[in-house]
Structures are given as structure tokens and as C-alpha cells.
Amino acid sequence: MKIAAKILTGIGAGLAGLGIRDVLQREHAVQRNYPVVGHLRYLLEDIRPEVQQYFIERNWDGRPYDRDVRSVIYQRAKGGLGEDPFGTELDVQAIGYEYLVHSVAPLDAPDDPPRPVVGGPDCTQPYAMALLNVSAMSFGALSANAVRALNGGAALGGFAHDTGEGGISDYHRENGGDLIWEIGSGYFGTRTDDGRFDPARFADKASDDQVKCVAVKLSQGAKPGVGGVLPAAKVTAEIAAARGVPVGVKCVSPAAHSAFSTPIELIEFIARLRELSGGKPVGFKLCVGSRVELLAIVKAMRTVGTAPDFIVVDGSEGGTGAAPLEFENSVGMPLTFGLMDVHNALVGAGLRDRVRVGASGKVSTGADIVKRLIQGADYTNAARAMMMAIGCIQAQRCHTNKCPTGVTTQSAWRQRALDVPTKTLRVRNYQQATVTEAMRIMAAMGVADPPALDPTMLRQNVSSHRSASYAELYDWLAPGELLDEAPAAWAGAWRSASPDTFAR
Numbered sequence: 211m212k213i214a215a216k217i218l219t220g221i222g223a224g225l226a227g228l229g230i231r232d233v234l235q236r237e238h239a240v241q242r243n244y245p246v247v248g249h250l251r252y253l254l255e256d257i258r259p260e261v262q263q264y265f266i267e268r269n270w271d272g273r274p275y276d277r278d279v280r281s282v283i284y285q286r287a288k289g290g291l292g293e294d295p296f297g298t299e300l301d302v303q304a305i306g307y308e309y310l311v312h313s314v315a316p317l318d319a320p321d322d323p324p325r326p327v328v329g330g331p332d333c334t335q336p337y338a339m340a341l342l343n344v345s346a347m348s349f350g351a352l353s354a355n356a357v358r359a360l361n362g363g364a365a366l367g368g369f370a371h372d373t374g375e376g377g378i379s380d381y382h383r384e385n386g387g388d389l390i391w392e393i394g395s396g397y398f399g400t401r402t403d404d405g406r407f408d409p410a411r412f413a414d415k416a417s418d419d420q421v422k423c424v425a426v427k428l429s430q431g432a433k434p435g436v437g438g439v440l441p442a443a444k445v446t447a448e449i450a451a452a453r454g455v456p457v458g459v460k461c462v463s464p465a466a467h468s469a470f471s472t473p474i475e476l477i478e479f480i481a482r483l484r485e486l487s488g489g490k491p492v493g494f495k496l497c498v499g500s501r502v503e504l505l506a507i508v509k510a511m512r513t514v515g516t517a518p519d520f521i522v523v524d525g526s527e528g529g530t531g532a533a534p535l536e537f538e539n540s541v542g543m544p545l546t547f548g549l550m551d552v553h554n555a556l557v558g559a560g561l562r563d564r565v566r567v568g569a570s571g572k573v574s575t576g577a578d579i580v581k582r583l584i585q586g587a588d589y590t591n592a593a594r595a596m597m598m599a600i601g602c603i604q605a606q607r608c609h610t611n612k613c614p615t616g617v618t619t620q621s622a623w624r625q626r627a628l629d630v631p632t633k634t635l636r637v638r639n640y641q642q643a644t645v646t647e648a649m650r651i652m653a654a655m656g657v658a659d660p661p662a663l664d665p666t667m668l669r670q671n672v673s674s675h676r677s678a679s680y681a682e683l684y685d686w687l688a689p690g691e692l693l694d695e696a697p698a699a700w701a702g703a704w705r706s707a708s709p710d711t712f713a714r
């Protein structure tokens with residue numbers, strides 16, 4: 211009996227020691243929040259990777275993030291090479307598989323990645339954008355510590371951090387990383403008491419030097435046409451202050467903007483924001499729905515005589531803190547099609563040289579960046595990959611305020627597990643390593659600069675015995691072609707599009 215008691219005491223003391231160590235360490239958020247039992251996750255992962263798959267993806271029908279991709283994000287965030295052993299596990303002859311075309315005459319990758327300059331002729335404060343940036347995610351959807359780490363990483367690595375539609379909080383300001391200030395239909399942080407756009411508040415905040423660009427959010431790929439919702443439990447005093455809304459009351463942004471209701475009014479609103487901000491780049495973000503609506507906006511640019519400085523295209527495969535399943539799965543255009551439509555519409559209307567195009571939707575590797583550049587983007591943004599860089603394990607509790615890793619919760623206890631200095635470095639590491647790989651791929655393709663990429667360099671298997679390049683698979687408009695004579699595939703939509711109405 212005495213021996214058994216001693217053994218039990220020894221085990222108890224060991225577990226207590228392990229628990230204390232877990233709470234004090236700063237590397238692993240799950241162990242910090244779940245001392246001792248948190249080890250089970252790692253133990254099971256070591257026994258068999260499929261167990262990790264089960265734990266992480268038990269709610270998914272599909273596979274939003276391939277296990278290898280997620281593992282590479284984690285490795286790169288921790289400063290590792292992000293290399294994968296043994297070879298691809300993909301079926302490289304499957305229909306739909308895509309590959310980039312390398313060259314027998316590869317180049318050396320440049321030391322400094324290029325930075326497309328955002329800012330058309332009406333902009334007086336252009337911004338040199340990185341090839342990969344932090345996509346829009348609000349303080350509210352994200353914890354204060356997550357916002358701090360993302361912004362700190364952006365400051366260290368010299369890339370941009372989009373605030374999301376929840377406004378600019380104190381946590382966005384602590385580290386001084388470059389901000390893209392997003393304005394959604396709720397006009398959070400720049401609204402009147404009745405929820406309308408307030409020009410004076412806007413001018414005041416937009417003049418802050420940390421704000422490098424302003425993005426009007428028209429829609430988001432995971433829930434196009436639905437306003438954002440922040441559950442009442444997440445509307446703390448701090449969030450209410452950043453947004454200019456009451457504490458503890460469900461915070462809803464309307465589906466549509468009240469500041470404009472026609473394509474012409476949208477472009478005039480953008481011009482007004484640019485003026486109020488002192489000439490900073492102003493653009494919009496959307497998930498493309500109908501090509502007619504897109505062309506209506508393009509026609510409005512020509513009618514008003516100005517254009518947004520950038521357009522960010524979000525794909526229907528994009529992420530969210532909370533959205534109805536039906537919208538996530540069944541509404542909106544996938545990024546590949548939306549991106550090429552926006553690029554071609556601007557080329558065809560003779561506007562591409564003054565509007566930069568960003569792309570978001572599961573961008574997580576260097577290959578994703580290169581692929582999107584070929585399809586018409588100038589730069590890319592990532593949301594969920596950045597969340598993984600700060601410790602997200604896809605527990606999918608974002609909407610419950612019970613995120614186990616402290617990324618998407620307002621609970622002070624849970625977010626304490628997210629150690630800001632450690633995760634700040636991880637954001638910087640992940641972005642840097644991913645852009646470096648994009649540059650290495652371009653060099654392997656014999657390309658020194660993104661503008662030299664072309665659609666022959668991306669191929670897709672169209673059957674089990676044939677592949678075709680993007681140059682063959684899709685229409686690529688010539689500069690001004692819509693204005694001269696729209697090609698057959700575009701003629702109907704171009705005719706139907708009116709700058710006076712979004713109706714189609």
C-alpha cells in the first residue's frame with residue numbers, strides 16, 4: 211500500500227510539474243490553455259498523422275487546407291525551411307491538376323522581392339505593396355493578441371495588414387505596422403450615430419500615417435451579399451469603442467452600403483475617400499458575382515473619369531469568422547474565375563495600367579502566389595494561413611468565442627495563451643519564407659520579374675492524357691478591346707452593363 215501511495219504521489223507531482231511548465235511556456239498555445247491534457251494532441255499526432263487529420267478536420271466535408279500545406283505553414287512560421295520529404299502525394303495526372311512551367315535556363319532569385327506600387331494618377335501617396343499581405347480580419351473576429359501579433363509581424367517584415375471591417379483598434383497601433391483600413395457597410399470607426407458614413411471622422415483617421423490605403427468592402431468570398439455579424443458575447447467595451455457601437459449588443463453590418471447605390475456613385479465615393487484621406491490609395495474588395503455588375507463598375511470608371519487605385523478579388527473559397535454554410539458552399543465566384551474576369555475587364559476597358567489587382571482565397575504557398583500573378587493579380591493577401599502562423603489549429607470555434615489557441619476569442623484567459631512576441635516573429639517568418647519561395651519558383655521558370663509571367667506558364671490537366679495552358683483555356687482580352695469591339699464571349703455582358711445601375 212505504501213509503495214502504491216508513493217507511486218501515485220510521484221505521478222501526481224510529475225503531472226503538477228508538467229502542468230506548471232505548460233502554463234509558463236510560450237511556444238504552444240494549446241498546452242498553455244490546456245495544461246497536461248494538451249499533450250494528448252501531440253502524442254496522437256506522433257503516433258499517426260491521420261489522427262491529427264481526424265482531430266483537426268472532423269467537421270469538414272472537404273479539405274480546406276491540405277495536411278502538407280498546413281505543416282509547411284507551421285514549419286515556416288517557426289523559422290524552418292518548410293521542406294517536405296519523399297515527394298508529392300498528389301495525383302499529378304488527375305483532371306484539374308495544375309502545374310507551373312519551369313525553364314531549362316533558370317535564373318538566380320533576386321535578393322529583394324519586387325513590390326508593385328499601388329496608386330493611380332489621382333493618388334498622391336502611392337504605396338509599395340508586398341507580394342503577400344495579411345488579409346482583412348477584424349478585431350472582434352480576432353483577439354487583441356492576434357491583432358498585435360499580425361501587426362507586429364507586418365511591421366517587422368514590411369508588409370501590409372488589413373484591419374477588416376471592424377475598424378482601427380488600439381491593438382492595430384501598438385506596433386506601427388502598415389495598415390489597409392477597410393470600410394464595410396457598417397462604416398465601423400467612421401459612422402454617425404445612425405450608422406451612416408461620417409466624412410469628418412473618416413478624414414481624421416485616414417490622415418494617420420500608419421494608414422497606407424483604404425479599402426471599401428463590397429463583399430467577401432465566404433458570404434457575398436451578407437453583412438458581417440459579431441455575436442453579442444464578442445462585443446466587449448474595447449470592440450464597441452473601435453467600432454462606435456453599443457457594448458454587448460449583436461453587431462450587424464447591413465448587406466448593402468448606404469453611401470452609394472449605383473456604380474457611378476461607388477466610383478464617386480471612392481474618389482471622395484481619396485480626397486478626404488489626402489490622396490492615399492483607395493480601392494475596393496469584392497467576390498465577383500455577375501460579370502455584368504463588374505462591367506457596370508468598369509463603365510462607371512470611364513464615365514466618372516477616375517478609377518480605384520486597387521481592386522482586391524476574393525474567391526468563394528475564402529474564409530470567415532462566421533457565415534451560413536449555404537453561403538460558404540454555394541454563393542460567389544471561385545477566385546480563379548473572378549480574378550481573370552477583373553483583370554480582363556480592366557485590360558479590355560483600357561484601365562489596367564492604373565488599377566492594381568490583389569487576390570485572396572487560400573493563398574498559402576509560394577506556388578499559390580505565382581499562380582495568382584499569372585492569372586492577373588499584382589499581389590496577394592492571406593487570412594487563414596496567417597491565422598495558422600499565429601497558432602490556429604482549425605478547431606473551428608471562431609464563432610463561439612472559445613477558440614482554444616486564443617486567435618479568435620475575446621476571452622482574456624484563452625487569448626493569454628497567444629504569446630505576442632513569439633507569434634509576431636512567426637508571422638514575419640511565414641510571410642518572408644513564402645515570398646522567397648515564390649521568387650525561387652519564378653527564377654526556376656526563367657522569370658526575373660512578375661510582369662514577365664504569362665498565361666502559357668500555367669497548365670491544367672484537361673483529361674487524363676492532355677494538359678492545356680491558361681493561354682489556351684481562357685479568353686485574354688487585348689488592351690481597349692471592349693471599347694473597340696467586345697469579343698463574342700464578353701459582348702452580351704458588355705452591352706447589358708450600365709454605369710447607372712447594378713441591376714442586370
Ligand SMILES: Cc1cc2nc3c(=O)[nH]c(=O)nc-3n(C[C@H](O)[C@H](O)[C@H](O)COP(=O)(O)O)c2cc1C
Pocket residue numbers: 345346347348351352373374375376392427429430431438495524525527528529530531570571572573591592593594595608618
Ligand atoms: C476570422 C476571419 C475574419 C474575416 N474578417 C473579414 C473582414 O472583416 N473583412 C473582409 O473583407 N474579409 C474578412 N475575412 C475574409 C478574409 O479577409 C479573406 O478574404 C478570405 O478569408 C480569403 O483568404 P484566406 O483563404 O487566405 O482565408 C475574414 C476571414 C476570416 C478567416
